[in-house]
Amino acid sequence: MDAAALEAALQSISQRMLEIHRNADEMNRLQKDNQELKERCDQLEEMNKELLNEVFSLRVKNKSLERQIENSYGEVPRKIPRIEYTQSGRVDILSNSMDADNLFADVPVLRTIYDGQNSFDPQPSTSGLYSNSNSDTPSTMQEGEHEAPMETPNEPVTISKEHQENATLIQPKVEPADDYVTVDLNKSLNATEQAENLPEPAAEQVEKERELEVVIKQSPRSPQKVKKSAASSQFYGTLSGFLEESYQEESDDEEEMDVGQNNTTTNTTSRLIFSSQSPASSTGQSQAQHGPAIAIRLAIGNQLVPHVYPAAVLLDIDITMERLLNELLGDDGTHEGVLKTLRFLASYGLLLNSLNCEKCTRTMAFQVDSCRSDKFLLRCNTCKKNGLSARKSVRENSVFQRSKLTLAEIMKMICYWAYNPTLRLHSACKDLHLSRKTFMDFVIYIREICRAWYDLTLNTSNGTELLSTLTAGLSPSTVCSPSIKLYSKSDVQCVVCKERITHQPCKIREHIAMHEEYSMKCSFTDCDTVCTLKDIFVHYQKIHKKKVSKFSDEERTNHKRLMEQAKIDLHLLLPKYFPMFKEKEPSRTRENCKECNASITKNFQGMSGHVMSHMNLKADCPICQIKLNSLGLDMHVKKAHGRLSKEDKLKVEQEKQRLKGIYEQHKAEYFDP
Numbered sequence: 001m002d003a004a005a006l007e008a009a010l011q012s013i014s015q016r017m018l019e020i021h022r023n024a025d026e027m028n029r030l031q032k033d034n035q036e037l038k039e040r041c042d043q044l045e046e047m048n049k050e051l052l053n054e055v056f057s058l059r060v061k062n063k064s065l066e067r068q069i070e071n072s073y074g075e076v077p078r079k080i081p082r083i084e085y086t087q088s089g090r091v092d093i094l095s096n097s098m099d100a101d102n103l104f105a106d107v108p109v110l111r112t113i114y115d116g117q118n119s120f121d122p123q124p125s126t127s128g129l130y131s132n133s134n135s136d137t138p139s140t141m142q143e144g145e146h147e148a149p150m151e152t153p154n155e156p157v158t159i160s161k162e163h164q165e166n167a168t169l170i171q172p173k174v175e176p177a178d179d180y181v182t183v184d185l186n187k188s189l190n191a192t193e194q195a196e197n198l199p200e201p202a203a204e205q206v207e208k209e210r211e212l213e214v215v216i217k218q219s220p221r222s223p224q225k226v227k228k229s230a231a232s233s234q235f236y237g238t239l240s241g242f243l244e245e246s247y248q249e250e251s252d253d254e255e256e257m258d259v260g261q262n263n264t265t266t267n268t269t270s271r272l273i274f275s276s277q278s279p280a281s282s283t284g285q286s287q288a289q290h291g292p293a294i295a296i297r298l299a300i301g302n303q304l305v306p307h308v309y310p311a312a313v314l315l316d317i318d319i320t321m322e323r324l325l326n327e328l329l330g331d332d333g334t335h336e337g338v339l340k341t342l343r344f345l346a347s348y349g350l351l352l353n354s355l356n357c358e359k360c361t362r363t364m365a366f367q368v369d370s371c372r373s374d375k376f377l378l379r380c381n382t383c384k385k386n387g388l389s390a391r392k393s394v395r396e397n398s399v400f401q402r403s404k405l406t407l408a409e410i411m412k413m414i415c416y417w418a419y420n421p422t423l424r425l426h427s428a429c430k431d432l433h434l435s436r437k438t439f440m441d442f443v444i445y446i447r448e449i450c451r452a453w454y455d456l457t458l459n460t461s462n463g464t465e466l467l468s469t470l471t472a473g474l475s476p477s478t479v480c481s482p483s484i485k486l487y488s489k490s491d492v493q494c495v496v497c498k499e500r501i502t503h504q505p506c507k508i509r510e511h512i513a514m515h516e517e518y519s520m521k522c523s524f525t526d527c528d529t530v531c532t533l534k535d536i537f538v539h540y541q542k543i544h545k546k547k548v549s550k551f552s553d554e555e556r557t558n559h560k561r562l563m564e565q566a567k568i569d570l571h572l573l574l575p576k577y578f579p580m581f582k583e584k585e586p587s588r589t590r591e592n593c594k595e596c597n598a599s600i601t602k603n604f605q606g607m608s609g610h611v612m613s614h615m616n617l618k619a620d621c622p623i624c625q626i627k628l629n630s631l632g633l634d635m636h637v638k639k640a641h642g643r644l645s646k647e648d649k650l651k652v653e654q655e656k657q658r659l660k661g662i663y664e665q666h667k668a669e670y671f672d673p
Contacts, residue, residue: 302363303354304339304346311349324415332406335368338375341407342394351398357390359383364392373406399449403442409434413442494577501578509570510534512577520566523559533566549616556614560596593670600671605631608663611670619659622651630659 319328328344330337345351355364357380364378374394383390395401400410409432416428429439493500494511501511510533512518519530524544531539540546548559591602593610600610609631612618618627623641637644637652644652 302365304343304351304366305353308346308353309348314348319415319419321412321415321419324411329408329411332373332408335370335375338407341411342374342376345398345407345411351394351400352396355392355396357383359388359390364390366394373404405438405442410442413439414446417443417446492578492580495579496577505567508574508578509567512570512573513566515577516570516573518566518570520562523555523562525558551616553614553616556616557595560593560598560614564596564598591671594672595670604660604663607667607671608659611663611666612659614670615662615666617659617662619655622655623648633659 328341330340332338332341342351346353355378356362357364360380360382362380362382364380366376367379368375369377372393376394378392378394378396380388380390393401395403395407400407403410405413412432413428413434416423416432420428425436425439429436432439492503492508494515496515499511501507513533519532520536522529522531522536522539527543529539529543537548540548546555548556551559590599591607592599593614595614598610600606609629612630617630619630619633620627621633621636621640623637623644626636628636633652633655641648
C-alpha cells in the first residue's frame with residue numbers, strides 16, 4: 001500500500017477517534033445534568049410534601065382554635081346567623097355578618113320597643129333584624145370588627161333616646177306555611193349585598209310590631225327541646241377548605257329542632273338547614289363546590305324515585321344513543337348528572353331504590369360522597385349516631401357492582417352492544433374512549449347475563465314457547481336439541497365439570513388435557529422430561545434456555561411434530577367433554593406438511609406462513625426496520641405508519657417479493673407440488 005494512502009487512512013481514523021471521545025464527553029455531561037435535574041425534582045417533591053403537611057397542621061390548629069373560641073363564648077359565638085321569622089313559621093337565613101357585640105347592644109333596644117313582652121327570648125337565633133336609618137346599608141361583619149367589644153355585658157346598658165327612635169325592624173314576609181325550611185344555596189354569601197336586597201321597612205311602625213308579635217306567639221322557642229343549636233351549626237359552617245369538607249362528611253344527617261306548639265290546633269315542627277358558608281375571601285369557590293351537593297342530598301332522602309317500573313318496560317321504550325346521552329343519562333363529573341343517571345336506573349329496577357341496614361334494619365339514606373365515582377353512597381344515620389359505620393354502595397346487589405367504570409360508561413357500552421351489533425370494535429372503543437380489552441370483557445359479561453336470563457326463562461312455564469319462538473327462523477339442520485342453543489359460538493361448556501371455556505381449539509385442548517392429565521415429551525432428544533401443554537414452553541426457557549423462536553430447524557420440526565400428535569390425541573377425546581362442540585371439518589383445500597404433518601390451508605397466506613415458521617424467517621419493515629411475522633407486515637404498516645409515500649410503498653412491495661421468492665424456493669421441502 002502507498003505510504004500516502006496509509007497516512008491518510010491513519011489521519012481519518014484519528015479524527016474519528018477524536019469525534020468518538022468528544023461524543024463520549026458530551027454524553028457524560030448530559031448524563032450528569034440529567035442526574036442533577038432528577039435530584040432537584042426530588043428535592044422539590046420533598047418540599048411540596050412538607051408544605052402540604054404544614055398547611056394541614058395549620059388547618060387543624062385553626063379548627064382547634066375555633067372550638068376554643070366557642071367554648072369561651074358559650075352558646076353565643078362571635079359569628080351568628082341573622083334570622084327572620086315570617087307569618088308561616090318559616091325561617092330564612094340571610095347572613096352571618098352580625099357580630100356578638102352588636103347583638104348585646106341591640107337587645108335593650110328591642111326590649112324598649114316591645115315593652116311588656118316577657119316571653120321574648122334574646123337568643124341570637126330568635127333576635128330580629130335591624131337596620132340603621134342613618135346608614136345606607138345595615139352594619140356588616142367588617143364594620144363590626146372596628147367597634148370596641150363589650151367587656152362587661154352583664155352591666156345595665158343605657159340606651160339613648162335618639163338610638164331608640166332610629167331603631168327599626170324589617171317587615172316580615174307573608175308566605176304560605178310549610179313544614180320544612182328551604183335555603184337558596186345559589187345566593188351570594190356577601191353580607192352587604194344581601195342586606196341591600198332586603199325589603200324596605202314599612203311606614204307604620206305599629207302594624208309591624210303587631211305582625212311580629214303574632215309571629216313570635218305562633219313560634220315560641222323551646223330551648224329544652226333543641227338537639228343542636230343553630231349557632232353551633234353556623235359556627236362550624238364558617239370553616240373553609242379541608243376542614244369544611246371534612247365536617248360536611250361527618251354531619252350528613254340533619255338535626256331536628258322543635259320550635260314549639262301552636263296555641264290552637266297544630267304541632268309545628270321545623271328543620272333548620274344551615275348552608276356551609278365560608279368567609280368572604282373564599283365564599284364563591286366553597287359555595288360552588290359544596291352548595292349544590294347539600295341541596296341534592298336533601299332532595300333525595302331515602303329513595304331515588306317514588307315508583308319503580310318492571311325492567312320489561314324498557315323493551316317498549318325507543319332508546320337510541322342520542323336519546324340515552326341527552327335525555328336519560330347525566331354528566332359523570334357533576335352531582336346533578338350522576339343523580340340523573342341513578343334515578344333512570346332505579347326507575348326500572350337496575351339499581352336499588354332503597355336499602356335497609358343489615359345491623360338495625362332501618363332504611364338507609366342517600367348521602368353525598370365526592371370521593372366516589374358515583375358521587376353518592378348509602379349510609380344508616382342510626383348506626384352512625386351509635387358509632388357504627390354502616391355504609392353501602394349505590395351499586396349494591398346490581399350488575400354494576402364489581403365494575404370500576406362509571407354507570408354512564410356501562411350504559412353506553414350496553415347500548416352499543418344492543419343497538420349497533422354491526423359496528424366495528426375499533427370504532428366503538430374510539431367513540432367511548434375505552435380500550436379493546438375493557439370493551440370485550442364487558443361484552444362477555446353481558447353475554448353471561450343473557451345466558452343466565454335464558455337459563456332462568458327455560459325453567460319457567462313459558463320456556464318451551466320462548467324456545468320455539470327463538471328457533472322458528474332457524475333451519476332444522478341447525479337446531480338439533482334445545483340444549484345446543486344454550487351455548488353461544490364464542491363459549492362452550494364442559495359436561496364433566498360444568499366450566500365454560502372460550503371457543504378456541506387451543507383452550508379446549510388444554511381443558512381436556514387437564515382432565516386426562518395428558519402430557520407430552522420434551523422435543524430435545526437428550527431430555528426425557530414430560531410436561532403439560534402449558535408447562536412445556538416454560539420448560540424450554542428454564543431448562544434449555546431457549547425459546548421456540550430461537551430453535552434450530554431440527555428442534556423446531558421435532559416440537560411441531562409432537563404438538564401435532566398431541567392435537568390428534570386430544571381431538572379424539574372431544575366428544576367425551578364437549579359433545580355439543582363441533583369443530584369445522586377440514587376442507588378439501590388443505591394440505592399436510594411433510595415435516596410436522598400439520599394440516600395447513602392451501603393458499604399463499606397459510607402455506608407461506610407455515611414455511612416461514614419452519615425456517616424461523618421474519619419480515620423486515622422497510623420503514624422502521626422492525627422484525628415481525630411475514631403475515632403481519634401489511635397490518636403493521638397500516639397501523640404504525642398509516643399513509644405511505646410512493647417510495648415507501650415501493651419498499652414494502654419489494655419486501656413482499658423477497659419473502660415470496662424465499663417461499664417459492666423452499667415450498668417443495670414442506671409441501672407436495
